[in-house]
Amino acid sequence: MSASVTSRALDLLGAFDTDHRALTLSALARRSSLPLATAHRLVGELHRWGALARLDSGEYVIGRRLWDLGLLAPVQAGLRQAASPFLHDLYGATLATVHLAVRDGTEVLYIDRLSGHDSVPVVSKIGSRLPMHATGVGKVLLAYGPEEVLTEVLGNLTRVTAYTITQPARLLDQIRRVRADGYATTGEEMSLGACSVAVPVRGADREVVAALGIVVPDLRRERARLVSALQVAAQGITRTLTSVEWK
Amino acid sequence: MSASVTSRALDLLGAFDTDHRALTLSALARRSSLPLATAHRLVGELHRWGALARLDSGEYVIGRRLWDLGLLAPVQAGLRQAASPFLHDLYGATLATVHLAVRDGTEVLYIDRLSGHDSVPVVSKIGSRLPMHATGVGKVLLAYGPEEVLTEVLGNLTRVTAYTITQPARLLDQIRRVRADGYATTGEEMSLGACSVAVPVRGADREVVAALGIVVPDLRRERARLVSALQVAAQGITRTLTSVEWK
DNA sequence: ACTTGCCTTCCATCCACCGGAAGGTTGGTC
DNA sequence: GACCAACCTTCCGGTGGATGGAAGGCAAGT
Numbered sequence: 246m247s248a249s250v251t252s253r254a255l256d257l258l259g260a261f262d263t264d265h266r267a268l269t270l271s272a273l274a275r276r277s278s279l280p281l282a283t284a285h286r287l288v289g290e291l292h293r294w295g296a297l298a299r300l301d302s303g304e305y306v307i308g309r310r311l312w313d314l315g316l317l318a319p320v321q322a323g324l325r326q327a328a329s330p331f332l333h334d335l336y337g338a339t340l341a342t343v344h345l346a347v348r349d350g351t352e353v354l355y356i357d358r359l360s361g362h363d364s365v366p367v368v369s370k371i372g373s374r375l376p377m378h379a380t381g382v383g384k385v386l387l388a389y390g391p392e393e394v395l396t397e398v399l400g401n402l403t404r405v406t407a408y409t410i411t412q413p414a415r416l417l418d419q420i421r422r423v424r425a426d427g428y429a430t431t432g433e434e435m436s437l438g439a440c441s442v443a444v445p446v447r448g449a450d451r452e453v454v455a456a457l458g459i460v461v462p463d464l465r466r467e468r469a470r471l472v473s474a475l476q477v478a479a480q481g482i483t484r485t486l487t488s489v490e491w492k
Numbered sequence: 493m494s495a496s497v498t499s500r501a502l503d504l505l506g507a508f509d510t511d512h513r514a515l516t517l518s519a520l521a522r523r524s525s526l527p528l529a530t531a532h533r534l535v536g537e538l539h540r541w542g543a544l545a546r547l548d549s550g551e552y553v554i555g556r557r558l559w560d561l562g563l564l565a566p567v568q569a570g571l572r573q574a575a576s577p578f579l580h581d582l583y584g585a586t587l588a589t590v591h592l593a594v595r596d597g598t599e600v601l602y603i604d605r606l607s608g609h610d611s612v613p614v615v616s617k618i619g620s621r622l623p624m625h626a627t628g629v630g631k632v633l634l635a636y637g638p639e640e641v642l643t644e645v646l647g648n649l650t651r652v653t654a655y656t657i658t659q660p661a662r663l664l665d666q667i668r669r670v671r672a673d674g675y676a677t678t679g680e681e682m683s684l685g686a687c688s689v690a691v692p693v694r695g696a697d698r699e700v701v702a703a704l705g706i707v708v709p710d711l712r713r714e715r716a717r718l719v720s721a722l723q724v725a726a727q728g729i730t731r732t733l734t735s736v737e738w739k
Numbered sequence: 740a741c742t743t744g745c746c747t748t749c750c751a752t753c754c755a756c757c758g759g760a761a762g763g764t765t766g767g768t769c
Numbered sequence: 770g771a772c773c774a775a776c777c778t779t780c781c782g783g784t785g786g787a788t789g790g791a792a793g794g795c796a797a798g799t
Contacts, residue, residue, distance in 0.1 A: 249786080254498045255541045258561060266564050271776065280758050285778070287498060294502045298566075303777085307565040309596075314505060315562015316619040317513050318554040319545075330608040337584045349556075361577040372563040496755075518745060527789050532747070550746085 253279060254287050258296070258307075263373065267304040321347055321356050324455055327485040328446070331478040332359050335459065338474055342367055342460040344443075346382040348390055349374060351397050353383040356455075367439055367460050375435065378416055379405050381443030382456035384429035388420045389445050389453035395420065408433040428472050430464065440464045444475040449487045457482070500526060501534050505543070505554075510620070514551040568594055568603050571702055574732040575693070578725040579606050582706065585721055589614055589707040591690075593629040595637055596621060598644050600630040603702075614686055614707050622682065625663055626652050628690030629703035631676035635667045636692050636700035642667065655680040675719050677711065687711045691722040696734045704729070 260268060260276035268276065274284035288305060291297045295310030328345050336343045342360035346353045352374040360367070369375060377383030377398050387395050399413040410416045423429040428444045435441075443458030457479050459471055507515060507523035515523065521531035535552060538544045542557030575592050583590045589607035593600045599621040607614070616622060624630030624645050634642050646660040657663045670676040675691045682688075690705030704726050706718055 249537055252537055252541060254501065255538075255543065259541075261561060261564050263564065266566060266569075269776075270778095281777085282758050282760090282779090283756085286756085286758095289778095290496055290498045291502075294499060294506075296502065307561055309565060309567055311558065312562045312565035312567045313619055314508060314554055315559045315565070317508050317510065318556060318559035318562075319513060320556055320559045322513075329606075333580070333583055333606055333608050336580055359576075359580060361580050370563075372560055498756095516745075517747095528746085529748085529789050529791095530787085533787080533789095 253277075253283070254291060257284065257287055257291065258311075261307055263370070267300060267302075267306045269304050273305060321455065323486065324446075324482075325357050328357065328455075328457075328482045331481045331485075332357060332457075334481075335359075335457075335474060335478045336361065339459060339461070339471065342369075344369060344382055344458040344460070345446075345455055346380075346386070346458065347455045348377070348386040348394070351377060351394055351401075353377050353380055353386060353456075355382075366436075368436055376403060376405065378402050379409050379431065379435040380458070381429045381431045381441035381460075382458040384419060384423055384431070385443045385445050385456040385458070386453070388423035388429065405435055406433055406437055408437075410434060428475065430468070432464075438462060442468065442471045442475060444472065444479050446479045447483045454486075500524075500530070501538060504531065504534055504538065505558075508554055510617075514547060514549075514553045516551050520552060568702065570733065571693075571729075572604050575604065575702075575704070575729045578728045578732075579604060579704075581728075582606075582704075582721060582725045583608070586706060586708070586718065589616075591616060591629055591705040591707070592693075592702060593627075593633070593705065594702045595624070595633040595641065598624060598641055598648075600624050600627055600633060600703075602629075615683055623650060623652070625649050626656050626678065626682040627705070628676045628678045628688035628707075629705040631666060631670055631678070632690045632692050632703040632705070633700070635670035635676065652682055653680055653684055655684075657681060675722065677715070679711075685709060689715065689718045689722060691719065691726050693726045694730045701733075 256277040257273055257279065260273050265276070270285060270288060271281060273288060274281045277284065288297060292299060292305070295308045297305045298308040299305055325345065332343050332345060336359045340361055342358065344355055345357040346355045348354070354374050355369045355371055358369060358371050375383065377387050387398060399416060402411045402413065402416065404411050410419065428442060431441045433439060439460050440463060441458050441460045442464060443456050445453040446455040446457050448454040457475055459475060461467060461471065464471060503524040504520055504526065507520050512523070517532060517535060518528060520535060521528045524531065535544060539546060539552070542555045544552045545555040546552055572592065579590050579592060583606045587608055589605065591602055592604040593602045595601070600623070601621050602616045602618055605616060605618050622630065624634050634645060646663060649658040649660065649663065651658050657666065675689060678688045680686060686707050687710060688705050688707045689711060690703050692700040693702040693704050695701040704722055706722060708714060708718065711718060
């Protein structure tokens with residue numbers, strides 16, 4: 246359990262997150278609980294290798310080489326590649342923010358996103374994680390995911406906006422409806438002024454591998470059109486996934 | 493110059509590249525010239541931390557945590573964010589493959605890409621590097637980049653297809669025309685059946701920070717329309733870049 | 740039964756990491 | 770200009786943890 250030298254370098258990297266993209270040496274040392282001199286040396290090595298880059302300001306940021314490496318991660322690489330054209334189509338047809346997400350533990354992990362200038366501003370980013378119970382894609386993944394996950398999520402419904410569903414019974418009700426209808430919706434449950442629709446994306450064995458969602462300001466009128474556009478796209482993705490072999 | 497322990501872990505990571513996304517432990521050890529036992533321990537640490545993931549087959553791949561980290565890299569983060577909506581617009585208007593690229597050394601680095609099902613198949617991927625003299629975006633970046641880079645590239649014009657420009661004088665001639673016209677074109681110089689148009693993207697100080705390109709099967713008729721669409725998009729990106737402050 | 744190529748564990752040696760301390764730099768305040 | 774605070778950088782001796790050869794286990798192929 247002791248801190249091996251490698252893990253110290255990793256702890257340093259772990260000091261970076263979405264709210265801390267650029268850190269000074271001393272901030273890095275503080276955040277990773279390492280003596281300054283030690284951090285200095287390790288950061289030097291990481292920098293030399295290209296894992297970290299240094300801004301003019303002297304702050305360190307994640308370097309290009311780690312970016313490269315990150316792109317090699319098979320975080321649903323096949324899925325993303327297969328989905329990409331359909332996401333564009335969907336965006337072209339609706340001009341709304343389009344999301345592709347998978348489940349990561351008890352959260353939703355956004356693995357791709359498109360949004361234009363006119364789209365509703367939303368919190369999600371590629372790589373960000375959001376609670377399942379407050380997002381359209383989340384509800385879909387809950388409805389078609391393992392029962393344990395649903396149980397766990399039901400026990401921890403944190404409020405985000407005034408419209409967030411926090412009563413287990415109500416969420417469960419909605420989840421049942423998702424299973425019946427084949428799609429999920431939200432109304433300002435994650436951020437005000439943003440509603441969403443989402444459908445499941447199935448893989449080669451018909452199991453649900455991801456969720457495809459769209460965010461619009463209002464879906465009272467559009468719902469039917471959006472659902473069918475989403476379903477067409479989801480089917481297209483499935484077709485691509487089953488035809489292309491991904492070793 | 494000696495192999496510090498941290499750099500060994502990094503060497504291990506360096507064993508991964510686009511052609512080697514999944515490696516067995518012994519392959520990793522071989523590719524990074526480390527004794528198997530050492531590699532075993534280091535890989536174990538990286539795996540525990542989440543830098544590496546293990547497939548069912550036993551092979552290791554880049555893990556989700558490194559993917560996360562990579563997304564934090566400011567590889568033109570501001571540029572990508574500013575450009576994203578315009579890329580979508582451009583894609584919507586042309587249904588062709590759209591590229592956003594910057595110069596990295598003497599190569600072109602693609603930092604964003606959109607392509608649909610109907611688009612011309614191309615070799616570029618996000619994160620991939622291609623030679624400057626055989627791509628539209630590359631010619632643009634050559635025309636507006638440092639003179640030294642141009643000199644170096646001129647000295648090393650490797651052939652890719654039958655149409656690749658390999659005579660320095662001819663390339664220089666084209667570069668001059670790019671400066672005069674404000675856009676560059678290619679005709680099957682990188683891959684057969686693919687032509688491209690590209691324009692420079694300027695930053696806050698009017699300096700060229702990136703290139704925006706589009707790939708089509710044929711540009712005899714369309715050229716004028718594509719160039720103007722590209723220029724509109726490039727100006728939009730510049731406007732966004734100058735209005736949004738990127739700390 | 741033998742070979743080949745993986746992965747994993749062990750442990751005594753030794754050297755490379757550790758980190759306190761000292762010194763340098765920048766920038767702010769009186 | 771003198772002082773202070775908060776950074777960053779370099780140095781170096783002692784020591785504790787990384788090292789990697791060796792041995793053993795497992796699976797597949799001959």
